[in-house]
Amino acid sequence: MRAPEQPYHHGDLRAALLERAAERLRLGTVADLSLRALARDLGVSHAAPSRHFPDRQAFLSALARSGWERLDAALAAADPGADAGLRPRLLALGRAYVRFATAEPALLELMFAGKAAGESHDGPGLSGPDSLVEDAQARGEARAGDPGELATALWAALHGVAALSVSGVLRGADVDALLVQTVDALLDGLRPR
Amino acid sequence: MRAPEQPYHHGDLRAALLERAAERLRLGTVADLSLRALARDLGVSHAAPSRHFPDRQAFLSALARSGWERLDAALAAADPGADAGLRPRLLALGRAYVRFATAEPALLELMFAGKAAGESHDGPGLSGPDSLVEDAQARGEARAGDPGELATALWAALHGVAALSVSGVLRGADVDALLVQTVDALLDGLRPR
DNA sequence: CCAACATTGTTGTCGGCGACTACATTCACT
DNA sequence: AGTGAATGTAGTCGCCGACAACAATGTTGG
Numbered sequence: 202m203r204a205p206e207q208p209y210h211h212g213d214l215r216a217a218l219l220e221r222a223a224e225r226l227r228l229g230t231v232a233d234l235s236l237r238a239l240a241r242d243l244g245v246s247h248a249a250p251s252r253h254f255p256d257r258q259a260f261l262s263a264l265a266r267s268g269w270e271r272l273d274a275a276l277a278a279a280d281p282g283a284d285a286g287l288r289p290r291l292l293a294l295g296r297a298y299v300r301f302a303t304a305e306p307a308l309l310e311l312m313f314a315g316k317a318a319g320e321s322h323d324g325p326g327l328s329g330p331d332s333l334v335e336d337a338q339a340r341g342e343a344r345a346g347d348p349g350e351l352a353t354a355l356w357a358a359l360h361g362v363a364a365l366s367v368s369g370v371l372r373g374a375d376v377d378a379l380l381v382q383t384v385d386a387l388l389d390g391l392r393p394r
Numbered sequence: 395m396r397a398p399e400q401p402y403h404h405g406d407l408r409a410a411l412l413e414r415a416a417e418r419l420r421l422g423t424v425a426d427l428s429l430r431a432l433a434r435d436l437g438v439s440h441a442a443p444s445r446h447f448p449d450r451q452a453f454l455s456a457l458a459r460s461g462w463e464r465l466d467a468a469l470a471a472a473d474p475g476a477d478a479g480l481r482p483r484l485l486a487l488g489r490a491y492v493r494f495a496t497a498e499p500a501l502l503e504l505m506f507a508g509k510a511a512g513e514s515h516d517g518p519g520l521s522g523p524d525s526l527v528e529d530a531q532a533r534g535e536a537r538a539g540d541p542g543e544l545a546t547a548l549w550a551a552l553h554g555v556a557a558l559s560v561s562g563v564l565r566g567a568d569v570d571a572l573l574v575q576t577v578d579a580l581l582d583g584l585r586p587r
Numbered sequence: 588c589c590a591a592c593a594t595t596g597t598t599g600t601c602g603g604c605g606a607c608t609a610c611a612t613t614c615a616c617t
Numbered sequence: 618a619g620t621g622a623a624t625g626t627a628g629t630c631g632c633c634g635a636c637a638a639c640a641a642t643g644t645t646g647g
Contacts (some may be wrong), residue, residue, distance in 0.1 A: 210642060231415075232425060236634070237632075237633060248599095288582075310507065314503065342584075343585065353572055354579050358556050360557060360558060373428070379547060391480070391580055401613095403614080428604060429601080441607090
């Protein structure tokens with residue numbers, strides 16, 4: 202009763218392509234990713250992927266979408282929650298962001314290259330009902346101001362740290378120290394108090 | 395005494411390729427950039443570019459290097475100088491950064507995708523002898539701390555704003571407002587004082 | 588139950604690209 | 618003037634994405 206070695210239908214080629222592509226992206230760049238090579242890997246013909254994605258761009262968009270989901274999940278998992286103070290929370294989120302960027306640089310690049318392709322995205326875990334900023338304001342840890350705008354500013358700073366750490370421009374400088382510096386500047390300000 | 399219509403030698407094919415490629419990058423992505431198409435544009439044979447760049451990657455690296463020079467120049471031109479306060483200075487630099495990113499999104503992406511390919515780069519105009527941070531510290535506008543590390547944190551934040559604005563995740567939100575929020579958080583801190 | 592029909596996969600082909608080789612023309616220097 | 622380096626040309630190879638025609642399998646309603 203074993204399944205035949207080579208069933209005509211793959212089962213879930215679409216998911217398999219996305220999964221294998223994510224693996225490949227961990228090693229190489231998006232430019233090195235070829236649908237034909239993936240198809241070869243999975244033992245299907247070179248045209249099979251076209252049954253699931255109209256063209257390469259659509260495939261990359263789907264890949265980016267799954268990347269956003271994984272980043273959201275990683276940040277949600279790293280968030281110590283509203284009970285923690287703002288600083289530990291920002292540091293934990295920042296570290297998770299950097300970890301994701303380091304583990305999957307090409308995927309992160311693809312996610313941000315998606316432009317209008319990727320539907321709207323609010324900045325992972327930073328805004329929304331359980332907003333980090335609103336929590337901090339409620340605890341008196343953040344000054345007043347539009348929570349959405351403040352959250353975006355925080356997101357921008359964390360994203361900048363992750364982007365720089367991945368890009369190699371830091372030349373071996375301590376990424377975690379950079380993150381701490383950035384978070385502390387955001388919380389207490391550069392100006393002497 | 396006019397030059398022949400089609401001289402055998404181009405004159406400065408290398409520079410022409412880089413220049414034309416930069417133009418193309420203003421419209422499309424780096425993936426759409428082909429050496430053969432550029433050669434066609436410039437009226438040379440498809441193999442001519444290989445005389446100047448051993449392979450496509452080397453060409454892209456050279457393009458990225460010229461991008462860094464232009465970004466450095468743009469930031470240097472936008473810097474109001476040490477006489478200005480820290481806030482106006484950061485805002486001016488941030489606006490120039492965003493302007494560059496908006497005008498040349500694909501080039502900026504290429505510059506940061508260069509990874510180890512691009513030689514070290516200190517973060518445009520933010521560090522070095524005429525460091526913005528050292529100036530601010532001298533004026534009492536910034537707390538003590540390693541100027542290099544603080545400058546990198548500032549760079550990360552500004553880069554994050556530019557990256558987000560280019561990526562489209564902001565969905566039409568006001569980029570300049572985001573920049574102002576970010577700079578103000580960096581200067582005065584999010585915590586109430 | 589089985590006959591349409593939709594879904595998914597295959598083979599074949601096309602043009603474009605990057606890389607490489609062999610050859611041609613021009614330049615620069617002695 | 619002569620010779621070697623620099624620069625450009627033509628041709629080829631293999632890989633890729635896109636497309637078309639065809640085959641196998643899954644599904645559904647009469």
